[in-house]
Amino acid sequence: MLKMMLKTIVNFGLYSTLVRFFWGLKTTYLRRSKRYFQIEVHITEHCNLKCRGCSHFSPLADEVILAPESFEHDCARLAKITTKLVTIKLLGGEPLLHPQLAGFFEIARKYFKTTVIQLTTNGILLSRQPDSFWTACHKYKIYVEISDYPVNIDVKAISAKCKKYRVCVGYTVSKENGMNKMAMDLEGAQDPEINFALCGLGYSGGCVTLRDGKIYVCPTAGHIQFFNKYFNKDLRITEKDYIDIYKIKNKNEILDFLHKPFPFCRYCKPSASLNGLSWEVSRKKVSEWT
Numbered sequence: 009m010l011k012m013m014l015k016t017i018v019n020f021g022l023y024s025t026l027v028r029f030f031w032g033l034k035t036t037y038l039r040r041s042k043r044y045f046q047i048e049v050h051i052t053e054h055c056n057l058k059c060r061g062c063s064h065f066s067p068l069a070d071e072v073i074l075a076p077e078s079f080e081h082d083c084a085r086l087a088k089i090t091t092k093l094v095t096i097k098l099l100g101g102e103p104l105l106h107p108q109l110a111g112f113f114e115i116a117r118k119y120f121k122t123t124v125i126q127l128t129t130n131g132i133l134l135s136r137q138p139d140s141f142w143t144a145c146h147k148y149k150i151y152v153e154i155s156d157y158p159v160n161i162d163v164k165a166i167s168a169k170c171k172k173y174r175v176c177v178g179y180t181v182s183k184e185n186g187m188n189k190m191a192m193d194l195e196g197a198q199d200p201e202i203n204f205a206l207c208g209l210g211y212s213g214g215c216v217t218l219r220d221g222k223i224y225v226c227p228t229a230g231h232i233q234f235f236n237k238y239f240n241k242d243l244r245i246t247e248k249d250y251i252d253i254y255k256i257k258n259k260n261e262i263l264d265f266l267h268k269p270f271p272f273c274r275y276c277k278p279s280a281s282l283n284g285l286s287w288e289v290s291r292k293k294v295s296e297w298t
């Protein structure tokens with residue numbers, strides 16, 4: 009955390025760092041209060057980096073982008089349930105590969121006036137974004153978070169833009185030796201309750217995923233279709249593994265769902281999961297996820 013803050017101060021200034029720090033504290037507190045939740049949305053499935061063992065399965069995904077109309081439909085519905093989302097994270101895949109990116113900023117801010125809206129990127133394409141991107145980030149109050157992979161990005165150019173357009177930019181913790189492997193059991197023979205308690209995602213609420221009008225506790229459940237398709241597997245998602253925002257009446261139904269194990273958790277294998285791995289490009293081997 010301290011390293012990330014220092015790196016953000018050095019590269020993007022004190023203002024970005026303080027904003028990130030206080031947002032971080034506030035959003036973590038709100039999520040853990042279990043009275044609020046945040047969502048992540050893939051606006052692209054594919055990525056220009058393709059990290060080994062990506063928990064969003066982006067190295068395995070086809071080149072698919074989310075239609076802004078679909079995002080607006082889900083935002084409009086969600087806003088009828090609650091406008092008090094803690095954070096909306098726009099990510100992927102690599103979101104800067106989406107040709108209509110600024111449209112997503114506008115839609116998210118239209119429905120969620122006070123929510124922290126974050127763009128999570130690997131940063132590779134950030135220095136090449138046109139001025140209209142930075143103008144939109146400023147106008148719609150978008151926080152840009154760079155996942156700190158060991159790749160060359162033009163920090164000087166990004167820093168100049170962030171200061172010129174008064175956009176907050178920051179780093180997540182270093183991924184150089186900070187990659188995780190969330191191992192899966194292809195037979196689904198694990199205990200869902202134990203897994204849910206061990207993985208911690210239900211407790212932290214940090215990776216809640218909205219996809220096609222359905223909310224999942226984690227990206228593993230939300231995006232497993234890419235793993236299934238690429239490796240010809242059938243890790244099954246049922247109606248008990250998500251909550252459909254078009255079939256519920258209020259926010260409490262979502263909150264209840266987010267804090268309980270669900271059948272798909274039987275496919276996780278925390279005993280085989282690893283932390284602190286060095287970063288590598290994916291070779292698309294099933295062993296990266298098992």
Ligand code: SF4
Nearest residue numbers: 203204207226273276
């Ligand atoms: S499927 Fe369940 S156990 Fe596995 S990562 Fe998601 S919440 Fe955790």
